[in-house]
Amino acid sequence: MVFWRRKPRIHYYAPAWNEAAMLPFMYRHYAPWVDRFVIFDSDSTDGSVEMLRRLPKVEVRRLEWPYPDSTADTLRHMANNCWKESRGNADWVIVADVDEFLYHPDMLGYLGRWRNRGVTCIPALGYEMVSDSFPAPGEMLAATRRLGFQQRLMSKLRLFRPDAIAETNFSHGAHVAKPTGRVVYPKVDEILLLHYKWLGPEYLIRRHAAMETTRRAVDIANNWSRHYDIPAEKLKADLNQMLAGAVDVMALGDVAWRDHRQERWWHKKRKKKAAQPA
Numbered sequence: 563m564v565f566w567r568r569k570p571r572i573h574y575y576a577p578a579w580n581e582a583a584m585l586p587f588m589y590r591h592y593a594p595w596v597d598r599f600v601i602f603d604s605d606s607t608d609g610s611v612e613m614l615r616r617l618p619k620v621e622v623r624r625l626e627w628p629y630p631d632s633t634a635d636t637l638r639h640m641a642n643n644c645w646k647e648s649r650g651n652a653d654w655v656i657v658a659d660v661d662e663f664l665y666h667p668d669m670l671g672y673l674g675r676w677r678n679r680g681v682t683c684i685p686a687l688g689y690e691m692v693s694d695s696f697p698a699p700g701e702m703l704a705a706t707r708r709l710g711f712q713q714r715l716m717s718k719l720r721l722f723r724p725d726a727i728a729e730t731n732f733s734h735g736a737h738v739a740k741p742t743g744r745v746v747y748p749k750v751d752e753i754l755l756l757h758y759k760w761l762g763p764e765y766l767i768r769r770h771a772a773m774e775t776t777r778r779a780v781d782i783a784n785n786w787s788r789h790y791d792i793p794a795e796k797l798k799a800d801l802n803q804m805l806a807g808a809v810d811v812m813a814l815g816d817v818a819w820r821d822h823r824q825e826r827w828w829h830k831k832r833k834k835k836a837a838q839p840a
Contacts, residue, residue, distance in 0.1 A: 582610040692801065712822055
């Protein structure tokens with residue numbers, strides 16, 4: 563049951579560079595409940611900009627580079643600031659990467675319940691999703707690519723109320739956030755973040771190789787995003803190992819928190835009494 567008097571207004575923000583392969587799956591996942599998409603493109607050459615401009619509710623902007631020697635710093639700046647224009651215009655904002663899918667079996671009902679209880683920040687439990695092949699056109703990945711495993715680094719704050727939050731203070735990659743303002747987390751962590759990158763060896767290797775070329779001088783000097791330099795053979799071996807140990811994440815539904823034992827950075831901000839679901 564949804565407790566909103568009206569459907570909540572939800573805005574989505576993401577950076578993109580040559581994401582033509584993943585964008586249709588992202589849009590298909592979010593379009594039923596997101597009202598506005600803003601995609602910051604970084605000079606894509608694969609037709610993804612033209613694809614986005616044909617989609618309803620989507621605005622494409624050119625990514626600005628306040629840190630020309632660092633992709634990581636530039637993306638961090640974007641994530642910490644792009645959503646602020648939604649204050650007064652959206653009930654919730656999503657700030658994510660194109661391959662990060664927020665999931666709950668009743669997303670609008672869930673957001674309505676916690677909105678009425680004063681919740682303003684909803685971190686998601688991270689899962690690395692794996693597949694032995696890239697999905698076919700038209701698939702809904704949360705329904706058809708269900709295998710994955712818990713991944714602490716993918717447990718992120720990607721969903722929050724823009725009117726309540728002053729600053730998000732994301733780290734590089736948004737693996738941690740230190741939001742300020744009226745920060746209220748739900749007592750039970752039910753939203754999942756499904757990271758769809760390990761989708762068959764061909765796509766994985768090709769994407770890593772492409773992303774390695776985006777690292778700039780400061781990124782290289784600080785070893786930021788160095789995982790993109792992993793050799794192809796090791797990527798294949800890692801994928802096979804992950805597939806062998808993966809579980810049906812979607813079968814966990816809205817009680818995934820019961821089995822998600824990895825540390826969650828936002829629990830450190832709570833009183834001990836509220837750190838675990840009742």
